[in-house]
């Protein structure tokens with residue numbers, strides 16, 4: 001590849017898909033898209049920034065492209081929506097220009113899997129670090145988007161998959177230690193958005209509130225509770241802690257901390273009315289939800305407290321997830337909290 005123009009032409013060729021919902025794709029000043037009849041649009045964007053979200057030292061180009069789209073698909077899943085169109089903005093420093101093709105390949109491979117069409121974006125030079133932002137547009141039947149604010153006292157809290165594997169892999173990479181297992185590496189570098197689960201819960205009206213776990217269960221659960229104006233009693237012993245978290249942690253309590261605060265799990269956290277909880281529990285690992293495990297991890301309470309329960313003993317839930325504005329030492333601070 002020789003110039004910005006060559007790269008854009010390459011994107012145009014590789015992303016070209018004949019679809020009835022695209023009147024005009026990449027190549028003009030904007031794309032012209034046709035919304036599906038009777039559905040509402042959902043729109044979101046999420047960026048990955050070098051040395052904040054990834055390091056070039058251990059994250060391959062394909063993973064950067066995959067993850068930039070995956071984190072947006074995860075937000076889309078958390079709304080119960082179907083993703084349709086993506087736009088990607090990429091800023092590359094001179095010594096990373098060779099990665100452009102790999103980033104695009106990783107992004108397009110996932111886009112194909114989930115039937116998302118790449119319809120635009122922007123390409124820029126960068127003086128300081130690699131940056132990628134994806135904007136995703138999807139749709140949902142009117143009134144079916146699942147918000148963070150619908151949890152009610154008595155609802156049962158569920159989480160998909162397992163927690164702490166991505167944080168365990170991050171810790172291993174950062175400390176230049178052997179990786180706990182190849183699965184943990186994939187959980188950090190190639191997260192799999194829980195689209196089938198999110199859409200199923202929305203379609204069947206099973207979830208009263210839902211969000212995806214990016215910043216750590218403790219912080220994201222606190223956000224759900226705040227939006228719903230409720231509290232929660234979280235069962236520490238029920239948490240589906242990934243085996244990788246035990247492998248990298250020095251003791252079981254440190255593994256639990258990776259699961260509670262580590263972040264980047266990209267699992268779905270959702271609440272279910274008590275009378276539907278058995279129905280949801282029975283869906284664990286079912287094809288309808290994409291084969292993902294579903295675990296009950298607590299109950300929504302009327303009071304606004306966030307509690308962590310260990311077999312009868314209760315303490316306030318410490319909120320230690322990821323905050324971008326926690327100061328320049330945030331990653332280091334995470335070092336202190338999570339042992340990264």
Ligand SMILES: Nc1ncnc2c1ncn2[C@@H]1O[C@H](COP(=O)(O)OP(=O)(O)O)[C@@H](O)[C@H]1O
Nearest residue numbers: 043044045046071074075078211212213214215
């Ligand atoms: N710079 C911004 N401009 C406009 N809206 C923003 C900005 N940053 C975040 N938001 C909005 O704030 C809400 C919460 O954002 P965030 O915590 O990043 O959500 P998530 O963890 O789901 O990605 C979202 O609705 C998001 O669109």
Ligand SMILES: Cc1ncc(C[n+]2csc(CCOP(=O)(O)OP(=O)(O)O)c2C)c(N)n1
Nearest residue numbers: 051052053054055214215262263264322331
């Ligand atoms: C080099 C490096 N340091 C730290 C992390 C950990 N980390 C970075 S951002 C983040 C939180 C999730 O990202 P964010 O941009 O907050 O996603 P959003 O909440 O907007 O979906 C975590 C745990 C990492 N992946 N790589």
Ligand SMILES: [Mg+2]
Nearest residue numbers: 214215322324
């Ligand atoms: Mg965040």
